[in-house]
Amino acid sequence: MRARSARLGRGMRSDRCFDSDSSVNGVGGRVDADLVEAVAALQDGFKEAGQRFLVGKGDPAVVAELKKRFALTARFRDFLLAFDAHDVDAALPIERVRFLPVSELAAANAPSTERGADWKPTWFLFAESSLLGDPYFLDLGSRDSEGDCPVRTAMSGQDRWQPTLAASSFAQFLRIIGAGLKLAKGFGTRLADVDDEDTFREGMVSRLRAIDGGALKSGHWT
Numbered sequence: 001m002r003a004r005s006a007r008l009g010r011g012m013r014s015d016r017c018f019d020s021d022s023s024v025n026g027v028g029g030r031v032d033a034d035l036v037e038a039v040a041a042l043q044d045g046f047k048e049a050g051q052r053f054l055v056g057k058g059d060p061a062v063v064a065e066l067k068k069r070f071a072l073t074a075r076f077r078d079f080l081l082a083f084d085a086h087d088v089d090a091a092l093p094i095e096r097v098r099f100l101p102v103s104e105l106a107a108a109n110a111p112s113t114e115r116g117a118d119w120k121p122t123w124f125l126f127a128e129s130s131l132l133g134d135p136y137f138l139d140l141g142s143r144d145s146e147g148d149c150p151v152r153t154a155m156s157g158q159d160r161w162q163p164t165l166a167a168s169s170f171a172q173f174l175r176i177i178g179a180g181l182k183l184a185k186g187f188g189t190r191l192a193d194v195d196d197e198d199t200f201r202e203g204m205v206s207r208l209r210a211i212d213g214g215a216l217k218s219g220h221w222t
Helices: 033-049 060-070 074-082 102-108 170-187 194-211 213-218
Strands: 054-056 084-091 096-099 123-129 135-139 151-153 164-167
Touching: 033 074, 033 084, 033 170, 060 074, 060 102, 074 170, 084 170, 102 123, 151 170, 164 170, 164 213, 170 194, 194 213
Parallel strands: none
Antiparallel strands: 054 084, 084 096, 096 123, 123 135, 135 151, 151 164
């Protein structure tokens, strides 16, 4: 279980909405079935939770440069081409995850002394906690045979980065956020309290057991 509590209002919506023409299913043959399914789970989660979001298509030239510069996985490259997160902020009772748009990724992953010497060059930041400032990043040094890699997070403001597994793969991360959004729907619009957070974490246990046993064991979402 996380050492810090995250408090936020429920049912928060963007003043912009999802453009259905930007569905990942529209990328001509380059997106694998597992990623299509994972993105669909994320989209369904936003819709069921009543949280609006806006995406577009990533600029192919910019995405190609990112892939070359940071040695991105094929799966994440395809995700960016189909799902440029213009305004994607998943509000959960315990966390609020903001996906970075393609236009911010290069600057967000440029070398910086602010991150400290123990930030690894194989960690690629793609999202952040809007509440706590914690990073969510791809661990590109641990690729799998499907062209994917684990997603990790770590508490900001500490002396050293101590990564925790958020998902065993990027596709699983999308599924976890989608499942969390669906579960968050039942908490209404009131401010979260400790009991709400505990109830949400308990509800995530069964969902993580079905989606990603590694993420369940790590305890980040529970």
